[in-house]
Amino acid sequence: MIGQSGLSFAVVGATGAVGREMLDLLHARGVPRESVSAFASPRSAGLRLPYGVQEIVIEALDTESLADIDIALFSAGSSISKQFARTAAARGTVIIDNSSAFRMDADVPLIVPEINADALAGGAPGRIIAVPNCSTIITLMAVTPIHRLRGVERMVVSTYQAVSGAGAAAIDELRRQAREVLDGLEPTCRVFAQPCAFNVFSHNTPIGADGSNVEESKMVNETRKIWGDESVRIAATCIRVPVFRAHSASINLTLRRPVDDLDEVRHAIAEFPGVAVVDDRAGNRFPTPLEASGRDEVLVGRLRLDTSQMDERGRCRGLSLFASGDQLRKGAALNAVQIADLLVSHAAV
Template identity: 50%
Template sequence: MAKQCNVAVVGATGAVGQQMLEVLAERNFPIKELRLLASERSVGKFLEYNGEQHMVQLLDKDAFEGIDIALFSAGGARSEEFCPIAAAAGAICVDNSSAWRMDPEVPLVVPEVNPQDIAQYGKKGIIANPNCSTIQMLVALKPLHDAAKITRIVVSTYQAVSGTGRNAIDELRIQSGELLNGRPADCEVYPHQIAFNCLPHIDVFLDNGYTKEEMKMVNETRKIFGDDSIGVTATTVRVPVFYSHSESINIETEKKLSAEQARELLANAPGVRVVDDVANLEYPLAVDAAGQDLTLVGRIREDESIANGLNLWVVADNLRKGAATNAVQIAEIVLEKYL
């Protein structure tokens, strides 16, 4: 019989939590007991998993007894409080918040990039899921980095509203309807209208003029690649798209990589699909990435302004590969190698 384990999903009623349930079912994760955990306001609700209804239970200090793997997607404050409790009860935690990402004793993992770092989980019993934008970027850049060593990354993101949560999805939908019918749009989730607009502002602004989201991409990239010498600069933008983040990425490398060499490397890379036939107007689109787990890469071309530069357009589903699927992939490795 295949190895099975007891799994808790923390924040099960949220957008990412429900996506985790879908991904667990799709990938036939071998679950013996599934425990859905959330705050008091969600206790007693029922969620479907694999055709069966499961009741949501209260997230408290006694919720993790007998749990082997705990998938967290309940926000940073909950993760800071309950990951140590779950780990003390014997669970290995995979946390989707930003709470533990830069902790030197917690591995920050993209399975296609640095799966070996999962072995470090024992220091705190926690493995961190990176930021959604970092995940898709590094899935695309890993084979290029291995081949030619990336020295600098300039990235601009175009991020879907689902990255903010269900209320943001509703805000874009409602604002679009109001504006198309000649009525003013109310702003509650974002500081400005998001419908038919772009906001160069994700998370809070820091003293250096960057946003917290931008600095996450900088710091997480260096940690995952294990190289603090890589120059990284980011501009993150919220756009009126429901699902899937898009990124314009420019890299400089130590060794020359032609566009054709890059395409070949990416065509053979795990988790990547090259969509790059401009003669037929084929390139990565958010609508094509939504609902699946591959990172789409296209518009691959040499940067003619520098000696060793490439430009890429990278798109992935932020709720799946950018969150739920990455966490479940980590859990699969944990189950296979560490339980």
Template identity: 45%
Template sequence: MGYRIVVVGATGNVGREMLNILDERQFPVDDIAVLASRKSLGTECMLGNKTLKTDDLDTFDFTGWDIALFAVGSEATKKYAPKAAAAGCIVIDNSSLYRYDPDVPLIVPECNPDAIEGYAKKNIIANPNCSTAQMVVALKPLHDRAKIKRVVVSTYQSVSGTGKEAIDELWNQTKGKYVPGQEVEPKVYTKDIAFNVIPHIDVFMEDGSTKEEWKMVAETKKIIDKNIKVTATCVRVPVFVGHSEAINIEFEDFIDEEEVRDILREAPGIMVVDKREDGGYITPIECVGEFATYISRIRQDSTIENGINLWCVSDNLRKGAALNAVQIAELLGRRVLQKG
């Protein structure tokens, strides 16, 4: 027996990826509804070979549906997620709206699956920020072994994390660099993204950090351990899909690079590709369409007593969003709904 699934925001990048992953992972779907705003009403989406037409989110009745995967912004989520939850449909939300609510579990299934039990307080589960999701998959098994004191992370985040308009802006600016007179002024970003990097993601906060950097701090503490100290610098780079992170970890106990490599090789959701030779590492373009979070460049940090450096790459539309949401739905099936 399968589940009755709703995908909210099905016409967007993440919504379409959710449909792809439901099909690829053979999630047991008995019935599915794809919802969008009225301007996208009737747009066709695909679930495997099945063509689906979007229904109107504004008038949809969530009664009798099991799980709703939300891939819309915080404003729409604020309006519609409580309606779905009140109707008995469990919401898995990809926006930032509920991530820091103490009554809403923030889940990465490889890291804190037991937190799923907290869903019942509001009938809502939060999906973490894309940059946090891939990082904690790598941190959790290492924290279990040697206890992490501090993390310093610099991110290299693709434009797909901003949405379709950002993808178009990078593409059009790139073409414009080669065609005189067809230059494209930045609209999505504050500066040109083509052939450039922008150390600014989300809004600035009073302490000089950006909201994206704050998210990585707060979410890592909620998912793994409130005592971990995290400092982040988040940077947008001219890559279409795939986030990369250079992560420096300081542990309470000594752990050598070989043990780190062995632990990560056995950890769920991780693929280690770490050869000390030309090309012996994974780059964003190689992770697109993959489920795994890839770890490379594992090495000791000799500047601190118990330090490790590593390189972490993942498809941000997958593990950073759609894949993690579907994995939460799978976890719900095993732990809560138990329909098969």
């Protein structure tokens, strides 16, 4: 659809872990090379990246870069988004922003197309649309079908987040440190404050006054905004693990209405767009980040009734599950490109 739109696209942060995925996705949707501009920092100006079998030359981003762009996909960090996005939007460019800069702004829709596409209604050129945090997207893709079926009253989620969530340099860090450790050397830390190879640690975002890190607070606040439900209670623990790509989440739910038939839950998840059920008890095969890597679908499984949560009438209101999803794709680039798809199909750009 966007491939035949005739619109002009920009990827801001095109050399990054997310930006490269965006270029791949635009190419896969048939957007012609001439309709795409790719921007990064002045350090990368002149660099050539593949665009299918063609190449695209990186330009340094400046205040005039987006003047003729219809849709700009931003993934260069929140400070770059804050510096450039509002001005470009005021000039008529639609900004789809992967950073946290505007997610909680009242005038900015926070969109996961499968979940709250309706929040895009009434779109117009020259506005900002935010892509939620990656672990929030992966978790909500798994949980929203259950929320629609039985209502989620409370969610306890623990994440297992890939290093690529911290960008391209963090992928290099895990690769380098793994070699160093196996060679009997001390791992050198450049991106993370502590070794990521053969280690697991609390998410590398700052910790607030309540002891939650920023990633955990995003999970709470963004979920409420996406679901339009301020009453849902969430306890999140966000952890970095030595995985290159794809975030996972262990999720325990308290449901508003009891559930006694897991097949009904499994069916609701399987019917939800963008989700695949991987729940093979006999084979002990459930979602893994390796299997989720490079896939568009979020994998969901390990579905269990949580019988520690029975109500006064002996009915189960607890459910446990596990999900893995490629956070560079569905958690970022794919979600952004799907928003562009929606805008084009609604003729809202």
